[in-house]
Amino acid sequence: AMAEEARVRADPELRAGRFVESWQAMQRDRTARERSGDKEGAERLRGRMETLAGGLHRDAQLESALVRRAPGLGLKVVEKDRSIGRELERSLERGRDRGMSL
Numbered sequence: 001a002m003a004e005e006a007r008v009r010a011d012p013e014l015r016a017g018r019f020v021e022s023w024q025a026m027q028r029d030r031t032a033r034e035r036s037g038d039k040e041g042a043e044r045l046r047g048r049m050e051t052l053a054g055g056l057h058r059d060a061q062l063e064s065a066l067v068r069r070a071p072g073l074g075l076k077v078v079e080k081d082r083s084i085g086r087e088l089e090r091s092l093e094r095g096r097d098r099g100m101s102l
Contacts (some may be wrong), residue, residue: 016065020072056085
């Protein structure tokens with residue numbers, strides 16, 4: 001297990017795969033909470049997702065690997081002058097706006 005963790009930490013593609021899996025799981029959980037009326041739980045998850053997205057700028061290799069996986073993160077296109085972290089944060093803001101209008 002420790003060797004596998006070291007391998008994941010050393011390989012940006014493996015880190016990107018793990019990030020996408022975590023992001024998708026949190027997105028599903030957040031959507032389920034919103035649908036069930038657990039707005040506080042959904043907001044807590046959104047906050048965790050914002051923190052994750054905001055920290056991406058500290059790992060340029062991971063950011064680069066994630067650009068190629070943008071569709072798996074629910075992003076259509078990542079603009080050249082924007083970081084993937086910022087795009088993810090914007091996607092959360094759009095989701096919040098949609099949730100408020102329901």
